[in-house]
Amino acid sequence: MSQAFDVVVIGAGPGGYIAAIRAAQLGFKVACIDEWKNAAGGPAPGGTCTNVGCIPSKALLQSSEHFDHANHHFAEHGISTGAVKMDVAKMVGRKDTVVKQNNDGILYLFKKNKVTFFHGRGSFAQANAEGYDILVKGDKEETIKATNVIVATGSNARALPGADFDETQILSNDGALRIGAVPKKLGLIGAGVIGLEMGSVWRRLGSEVTVLEGLPTFLGAVDQQIAKEAKKAFDKQGLKIEMGVKVGEIKTSKKGVSVAYTTAKGEEVKLDVDKLIVSIGRVPNTDGLNAEGVKLKLDERGAIVVDDECRTNLKGVWAVGDVVRGPMLAHKAEEEGVAVAERIAGQHGHVNFNTIPWVIYTSPEIAWVGRTEEQLKADGVAYKAGTFPFLANGRARALGDTTGMVKFLADATTDEILGVHIVGPMASELISEAVVAMEFKASAEDIARICHAHPSLSEATKEAALAVDKRTLNF
Ligand code: FAD
Numbered sequence: 001m002s003q004a005f006d007v008v009v010i011g012a013g014p015g016g017y018i019a020a021i022r023a024a025q026l027g028f029k030v031a032c033i034d035e036w037k038n039a040a041g042g043p044a045p046g047g048t049c050t051n052v053g054c055i056p057s058k059a060l061l062q063s064s065e066h067f068d069h070a071n072h073h074f075a076e077h078g079i080s081t082g083a084v085k086m087d088v089a090k091m092v093g094r095k096d097t098v099v100k101q102n103n104d105g106i107l108y109l110f111k112k113n114k115v116t117f118f119h120g121r122g123s124f125a126q127a128n129a130e131g132y133d134i135l136v137k138g139d140k141e142e143t144i145k146a147t148n149v150i151v152a153t154g155s156n157a158r159a160l161p162g163a164d165f166d167e168t169q170i171l172s173n174d175g176a177l178r179i180g181a182v183p184k185k186l187g188l189i190g191a192g193v194i195g196l197e198m199g200s201v202w203r204r205l206g207s208e209v210t211v212l213e214g215l216p217t218f219l220g221a222v223d224q225q226i227a228k229e230a231k232k233a234f235d236k237q238g239l240k241i242e243m244g245v246k247v248g249e250i251k252t253s254k255k256g257v258s259v260a261y262t263t264a265k266g267e268e269v270k271l272d273v274d275k276l277i278v279s280i281g282r283v284p285n286t287d288g289l290n291a292e293g294v295k296l297k298l299d300e301r302g303a304i305v306v307d308d309e310c311r312t313n314l315k316g317v318w319a320v321g322d323v324v325r326g327p328m329l330a331h332k333a334e335e336e337g338v339a340v341a342e343r344i345a346g347q348h349g350h351v352n353f354n355t356i357p358w359v360i361y362t363s364p365e366i367a368w369v370g371r372t373e374e375q376l377k378a379d380g381v382a383y384k385a386g387t388f389p390f391l392a393n394g395r396a397r398a399l400g401d402t403t404g405m406v407k408f409l410a411d412a413t414t415d416e417i418l419g420v421h422i423v424g425p426m427a428s429e430l431i432s433e434a435v436v437a438m439e440f441k442a443s444a445e446d447i448a449r450i451c452h453a454h455p456s457l458s459e460a461t462k463e464a465a466l467a468v469d470k471r472t473l474n475f
Pocket residue numbers: 010011012013014015016033034035036045046047048049050052053054055057120121122123152153154155173194285287288289320321322323327328329330331332333
């Protein structure tokens with residue numbers, strides 16, 4: 001007799017494992033299937049985010065930032081050191097430990113919440129009277145029964161045609177997080193989130209970094225006042241970013257990788273690098289799920305088609321995270337996972353797509369929520385803007401990190417906050433206040449009237465809200 005579950009989740013990334021835990025909290029009998037293997041062949045739940053995404057990239061960003069501080073900022077505090085050296089193997093080893101702590105944490109949470117974990121690949125075998133038979137192929141093969149299925153199979157890096165990932169010279173995010181020594185010259189294609197984060201890591205460690213971007217506008221989705229400020233900082237750091245290029249032939253040899261490209265001005269250039277990271281976006285992953293076998297509907301990009309509440313075209317089958325429409329972010333996947341579990345329980349799960357924050361973990365960090373000035377103009381919305389520079393914030397000066405600003409956009413008539421955009425220190429943490437404010441439909445005046453601790457970076461948020469009404473106190 002095969003085991004039967006109320007809810008079977010396929011994929012244990014942030015969308016899947018969180019959905020499984022929430023479903024178990026709601027009293028369902030839950031299984032979660034994930035095929036990711038660690039170096040020893042054991043289970044490594046957590047998906048892209050934990051294994052080759054959010055967590056390892058932030059570990060490397062942290063290590064490289066410490067190195068950069070020791071090299072360039074300690075002296076101004078009166079701290080002198082000998083020559084600062086980076087042991088890359090140790091840095092990568094620490095990153096692996098952080099990843100493993102997260103994998104183990106998820107296995108512990110499954111146990112704590114009585115979620116049955118299967119290590120292997122899950123696929124739809126067939127529909128049955130109550131739901132679906134799900135085939136699990138791991139060390140052994142078995143079929144389990146599911147009344148409800150939540151598909152959370154994530155995404156894979158998009159390859160450039162003619163430049164397949166070999167993960168030694170042409171790297172996806174996977175290989176990019178396993179580079180074993182500082183490359184003298186590093187190339188990246190795509191100046192998006194991964195391009196900037198990974199480019200920053202290796203630039204700080206001494207690589208000559210060139211990022212080739214196809215579009216003419218830097219960070220086109222970001223408020224352009226903020227993007228321009230960030231670009232100035234990246235230029236200063238020596239991150240060479242070429243906009244509006246057309247990438248041509250990519251050749252590998254024993255010497256490295258050669259990338260032919262045409263510049264925005266039409267010049268033909270050849271870039272020779274030791275390693276090339278291709279970070280041009282990600283594609284939804286439904287490999288091996290047997291979607292076609294059960295007629296699960298996919299769109300032209302290969303994403304599972306879902307309605308606003310993550311229902312697919314099949315009764316009892318839901319899909320969340322990177323494998324469906326919307327931003328490819330871990331916290332978006334998690335919110336969808338929670339909402340779906342609650343909907344299965346007959347509750348009113350809810351995800352507000354208008355208040356999903358974005359963060360780019362470079363230095364300075366870039367974070368935003370809501371609409372940009374460009375979007376408000378395009379939408380014909382009358383708005384007021386207020387900005388406050390970190391240069392005028394006492395805590396930022398004490399930290400020695402005064403790059404950037406906080407920017408508020410509020411409705412011209414009602415003063416409701418429509419967007420908050422930050423470039424500067426700890427933007428990733430500061431943005432939460434803006435998310436809460438927007439979720440409660442606060443006005444800029446509401447934030448301006450809240451007491452913020454002194455000295456703190458968050459005072460810049462309060463001052464930017466005051467700036468909307470042209471009454472900053474410290475600038
Ligand atoms: P995934 O995390 O991709 O998980 C899917 C899981 O399903 C995987 O474990 C996979 O092995 C498993 N799977 C797939 N098919 C099957 C099958 N048939 N059977 C069994 N298992 C299967 N987002 C952020 O919000 N913040 C960040 O800082 C951030 N940094 C990132 C850095 C990098 C380098 C990358 C690449 C991504 C980053 N992201 C970040 C994006 C984030 O990783 C994704 O949005 C998130 O992981 C999506 O979660 P998910 O659950 O939808 O899918």
